[in-house]
Amino acid sequence: MLTIIFSMLVFALVGAISPGPVNIVATGAGANYGFRGALPHVMGATLSYTLIVFLVGIGLNQLLAQVPEFASILQYLGSAFLLWMAWKIATAKPESLQGETPSLPPKMLEGALCQGLNPKAWLVSMSGVSLFVSTQQPAALFLMIFCAVSFAMCFIGVGSWALLGQVISRYLSNPTRQVMFNRIMAALLATSILTIINV
Template identity: 25%
Template structure:
């Protein structure tokens, strides 16, 4: 097993900008760190759940993956557009950010994120299962990937807190830019780009 390739893949997928990371950055400059981390814990929990499901149901999930992803593309696109609207209308009071910064919202965001489904359902079967079959070893890999995901999310939350005063000083512009990035993510997730390229 190429551990370096495995870790690079995990870091790139979890640390690079995506709808979840953008949402966390947006929340971090509106609410307290404790509240942002409720959302982060919800997101992290889904990583663990989906990775565990990937290990336990690998062959069954591989058979239905195209149908799951097609459904997730539609639901994920709609949810990301809704999230973009929420980010756009957040004000300095942070009321809408407080409503968004919950464990449940973080949990649901990941469940409708096709990027997360694709990553969690392929990383262990592709990188780990060809070399390791032991339940204990597979559990260790699930834990390692979940920790990497948590560290990525925490990094985005801390980044938002560190630059809080700057982001609040340019609040409207920040909200518009973050909302547009979420709209872009929604378009990417929807599959429209691939459809147009055909």
């Protein structure tokens, strides 16, 4: 069992820490609002991913196989939401220019939606469930273990990107650099979405 749990840890960490829309938003949030400000996004994304793993584990995987149109709908809804997030990042005003009405960091709900509508999250969770849950007995126990591992590794993975954003924030004290950084992050987010939907 320890071998399987170790494999789960490696798989979940690699899936969570690899570049993708949720991590790009986390980096931007960390750079603009610090790790604390990015924490609601990180927690929302983590809780959402854990729920995705659980749902896939209890049978959504079979539903997606039987009704492939549902996967397409999810893909396009997710892409639209993530493009909206890219626009929000690209048009964010630098902190020093915001005056009395500073913009707000991403909320927990936005982090949850960002992850829940992220096709990468669904694909990684389906792969993980088929590798570590479907082939084991009792499957319910291994699903719970995989959910716990996924929660921890997702928090570490997305949190690392938010922390990276905070680390580079000192180089973004100049408003011009901050605007450029936000636009680069928005472009990366939009590009990652286009590669997911194969446009």
